[in-house]
Amino acid sequence: MTGKLRKFLALSGAEQRVLLAAAALLPLFRAGLRVFGFARLRAWIERAPAGAGKSPSLDELCALGALVNAAAHHTLGPANCLTRSLYLVWRLRREGIDCQLRIGVRLNDGVLDGHAWVECAGVPINDRRDVGADFSAFDAPLPPGRFSAP
Template sequence: MPQTSPPTSTPPGRLAQFRALSAAQQRTLLAASVYLPLCWLGLRFMGLPRLQAWLQRRPLVAATPAPALALADIQALGEAVNIAARHTPFHATCLTRSLLLGWLLRRRGVASELRIGVRLTQGTLDAHAWVECGGVPVNDRPDIATQFAPFGDLVPLDAFQS
């Protein structure tokens, strides 16, 4: 009689992973699934300065006061946007993800900064975008600012505005 191996645990399905998220993360994941394509299109048709201005046109203070979000909650929202980006039918860049996260945080009354950095790797210029709250990256590795030189440190961001 052939010996059977014990059942192996399979990774949880997407629905189980979704249910394991907090309610705020679930809402953010669903919103990001809808808004990521719009941000992607906005970048292509409006360009970064106009899209960024449009996303920031709403005042930072939320219409209905919400309790302040802890850094861990903000980072969880960033992870929810990143998860949504991994499951979109198009390539959601770091810039698209970061613009959307900044907008979502702004809607919640949370001040954040879009950071765009560059580095030279084997003769190739690489660029990367992330969001910081209080100087802490919230949708990327904690040491991302050491990997990329932020534009704001090199050239005033106003120089890129038309």
């Protein structure tokens, strides 16, 4: 038995379902970004009400974020931080869990880098706890035409 299969079988049934669902749906979210664009996909995701469902612990939310990140390594095509984070927000909001998509930037050797992550109660759940120290997060969603060329 391979190491990857052994690790998968060591997961609980619920964790296996999360991993398989994420591996199947992440490519669809990547395609959705390409076809519909960020603004439309985000608007669709945010239609689901948040905050009326379960209240999992922070550890459970971080475990879910880690499973989604792990699934991203086993999907068709790349699943970058934005794709993973959009999928995770969609999944959590469907369960009634209040969370926020955070997008931040940093200047790294003269190059502007962007990064996305998900926070619940102000705590990153699919990234390092101190990700906000490396990236300056936007406080509010930016209007769609904000960065269009003149």
